[in-house]
Amino acid sequence: MALAGGVRVRARALLRAGAQFRGPVLGRPEPAAGGGDGTRRFANLRVLVEPDPAAGVAVMKLKSPPVNSLSLEFMTEFLISLEKLENDKAFRGVVITSDCPGVFSAGLDLTELCGQNPAHYAEYWKAVQELWLRLFLSNMVLVAAINGVCPAGGCLMALTCDVRVLADNPKFVIGLKETQLGIVVPFWLKDNLVNTIGHRASEHALQLGLLFPPAEALQVGIVDQVVPEDQLQSTALSVMARWMAIPDHARHLTKAMMRKATADSLIKHRDADIQNFVNFISRDSIQKTLQVYLQKLKQKKG
Numbered sequence: 628m629a630l631a632g633g634v635r636v637r638a639r640a641l642l643r644a645g646a647q648f649r650g651p652v653l654g655r656p657e658p659a660a661g662g663g664d665g666t667r668r669f670a671n672l673r674v675l676v677e678p679d680p681a682a683g684v685a686v687m688k689l690k691s692p693p694v695n696s697l698s699l700e701f702m703t704e705f706l707i708s709l710e711k712l713e714n715d716k717a718f719r720g721v722v723i724t725s726d727c728p729g730v731f732s733a734g735l736d737l738t739e740l741c742g743q744n745p746a747h748y749a750e751y752w753k754a755v756q757e758l759w760l761r762l763f764l765s766n767m768v769l770v771a772a773i774n775g776v777c778p779a780g781g782c783l784m785a786l787t788c789d790v791r792v793l794a795d796n797p798k799f800v801i802g803l804k805e806t807q808l809g810i811v812v813p814f815w816l817k818d819n820l821v822n823t824i825g826h827r828a829s830e831h832a833l834q835l836g837l838l839f840p841p842a843e844a845l846q847v848g849i850v851d852q853v854v855p856e857d858q859l860q861s862t863a864l865s866v867m868a869r870w871m872a873i874p875d876h877a878r879h880l881t882k883a884m885m886r887k888a889t890a891d892s893l894i895k896h897r898d899a900d901i902q903n904f905v906n907f908i909s910r911d912s913i914q915k916t917l918q919v920y921l922q923k924l925k926q927k928k929g
C-alpha cells in the first residue's frame with residue numbers, strides 16, 4: 628500500500644530536506660550507502676532502524692523526545708522507514724520499540740490538535756489514518772516491545788501489531804484513555820480494540836478510558852506477554868523467531884483475511900471520518916478541554 632496523497636507530499640518535502648537515512652547514527656560511523664555488509668543501521672530524525680537482514684528482522688526505535696508524540700513529522704518519518712523495510716525483500720518482521728526512556732508513545736501530539744485551522748486538522752487526521760492502515764495491513768510480522776507508558780495514540784500503534792510484549796513496570800500503563808480527555812475514539816480504533824480484547828471488555832475499557840498496568844493488561848488481553856524489563860528485547864525477538872518460522876504467504880494472506888473487514892470500513896469512509904474529526908476537534912468545548920489538559924501537562928514540572 629503506497630503512502631496517501633497528503634502524507635506522500637510531506638514525505639517528499641522531508642526527503643528534499645534531507646531528513647532521511649543520515650549517518651553516523653549514535654556516534655558509530657556507518658559504511659558508505661549501499662555497503663551491504665548486513666549490519667548497517669539507518670535513521671531519519673525521529674526513528675532509528677536497526678536491521679538484521681540475516682534474521683529478516685529490523686528493530687524500529689521511536690526516538691522523538693521527549694515522549695514520542697505523534698506529530699505529523701514523526702508519523703511521516705515513521706512511514707518512510709516502514710515503507711523502506713517493506714520494499715526490501717530481506718525484511719519479513721519488525722520489532723517496534725521506544726528509544727525514549729519510560730515512554731513508548733504519548734499518543735497524538737496535542738499541539739497538532741489545539742489552536743490550528745481545519746485544513747491542518749484534516750491533514751493531521753489523514754496522517755493518523757494512514758499510520759494505522761499501513762501498520763494494520765503490513766505484510767510483515769509486527770511485534771510491539773512496549774518499554775514505557777502507552778496511552779491513546781501510543782496504544783493505537785501497539786494495537787496494530789501482531790503481538791504486544793509489555794515490560795513489567797507498574798508505570799507502563801496501556802490503554803485508550805480518550806474519554807478521560809473528553810474525546811471519542813474513532814470507530815476503526817474501537818474495532819481494532821474489540822478484535823483484540825472482545826466486545827464487553829472494550830465497552831468498559833473505552834467508556835472508562837482505562838489505562839491498564841501490566842498484570843491487568845495481560846489479564847484483559849490487550850498485551851500478549853509481560854516480561855521483566857531487562858528481558859523485553861530478547862523476548863520480542865524470540866516471539867518474532869516463532870512467527871518467522873511460518874511461511875510468509877500463508878501467514879500474510881491469513882492476516883489480510885482476518886483484518887480486511889476492519890480496514891475496509893475505514894478505507895470506504897476515510898473522507899467522512901476526516902470530516903467528523905475536523906468538526907469534532909474544532910468545537911470550542913473540545914478545544915478548551917484539550918488546551919487546559921496541555922497546559923496542565925506543561926505546568927507539571929513547574
Ligand SMILES: CCCCC/C=C\CCCC/C=C/C(=O)SCCNC(=O)CCNC(=O)[C@H](O)C(C)(C)COP(=O)(O)OP(=O)(O)OC[C@H]1O[C@@H](n2cnc3c(N)ncnc32)[C@H](O)[C@@H]1OP(=O)(O)O
Binds near residue numbers: 696781783811903926
Ligand atoms: C466522533 C468523531 C471522532 C473524533 C475523534 C477525536 C479524537 C480521536 C482520538 C484518537 C485517539 C488518540 C488520542 C490521543 O492520542 S490524545 C493524546 C493522549 N495522550 C496523553 O494524554 C498523554 C499525555 N502525556 C502524559 O501523560 C505524559 O507526558 C507521559 C506520556 C506519561 C510522560 O510523562 P513525563 O515523562 O513525566 O513527561 P511530561 O509529562 O513532563 O511531558 C514532557 C513534555 O512532553 C509534552 N507532552 C506530553 N504528552 C504530549 C502529547 N500527547 N502531545 C504533545 N506534547 C506532549 C509535555 O507537555 C511536556 O512538554 P514541555 O517539556 O514543553 O513541558
